[in-house]
Amino acid sequence: MDGAPYLRKVDLKLYKTYQELSDALGKMFSSFTIGNCGSHGLKDFLNESKLVDLLNGTDYVPTYEDKDGDWMLVGDVPWDMFAESCKRLRIMKGKEATGLAPRAMEKCKNRNYK
Amino acid sequence: MDWPRANSPLEHSTSSCHRFTPQDCDEEADGVQSKERRAYVKVNMDEVIVGRKICILDHGGYSSLALQLEDMFGKQSASRLRLFQAGSEFCLFYKDREENWKTVGDVPWKEFVESVKRLRIGRKSKSLLSYSPTFS
Numbered sequence: 332m333d334g335a336p337y338l339r340k341v342d343l344k345l346y347k348t349y350q351e352l353s354d355a356l357g358k359m360f361s362s363f364t365i366g367n368c369g370s371h372g373l374k375d376f377l378n379e380s381k382l383v384d385l386l387n388g389t390d391y392v393p394t395y396e397d398k399d400g401d402w403m404l405v406g407d408v409p410w411d412m413f414a415e416s417c418k419r420l421r422i423m424k425g426k427e428a429t430g431l432a433p434r435a436m437e438k439c440k441n442r443n444y445k
Numbered sequence: 446m447d448w449p450r451a452n453s454p455l456e457h458s459t460s461s462c463h464r465f466t467p468q469d470c471d472e473e474a475d476g477v478q479s480k481e482r483r484a485y486v487k488v489n490m491d492e493v494i495v496g497r498k499i500c501i502l503d504h505g506g507y508s509s510l511a512l513q514l515e516d517m518f519g520k521q522s523a524s525r526l527r528l529f530q531a532g533s534e535f536c537l538f539y540k541d542r543e544e545n546w547k548t549v550g551d552v553p554w555k556e557f558v559e560s561v562k563r564l565r566i567g568r569k570s571k572s573l574l575s576y577s578p579t580f581s
Contacts, residue, residue: 394495402494403487428495
């Protein structure tokens, strides 16, 4: 999660739905956030247009790196398809997810998330 | 807070992909799953880090596809995408099964559905010939 001081590992096989994952991530990172990512789970995590509504950059967006190395928004495909293709999760700051920076993309690629 | 469940119908679609549930698994499961898997294609927009996935079988034609992409990416531009409209700043490209990038809309819809592997929303000002795919 962007801004959190350490990384966490999750076993996607433990969950069967996006809701379960969302709840788990919310609890996992609740201590690092106020407001939009409380213990109730990541607030307004996803709706179809949410990605592009995040103009103020204070919200977080769940993204994942797939087996091809592409960063995708979580939630577009059925759960099983997601769980199989997801290599890494990143809860990205909204501003970075919607913008527009080759520099940000390089950060995305080079940052060593394990 | 609700994450969209992938098996809930999309607003503009017949959601043929999303009706697949684990309960449907039987001896046809492998065939259904691979067809469903192929039906999901990645969509990226120039200079936007995070891509999306759409189910191409949700759509019956280009205008339906344009509507969904407008919902997903339209707010990235002040003038919206307005794909396929004259005066739009953006153009929709697709990668076909031969790994060639082409402009969406040149072939009949059914032919497009069978050959599309990936989509990209790019600015018209960039020539397709000079396009160096950031996305493989």
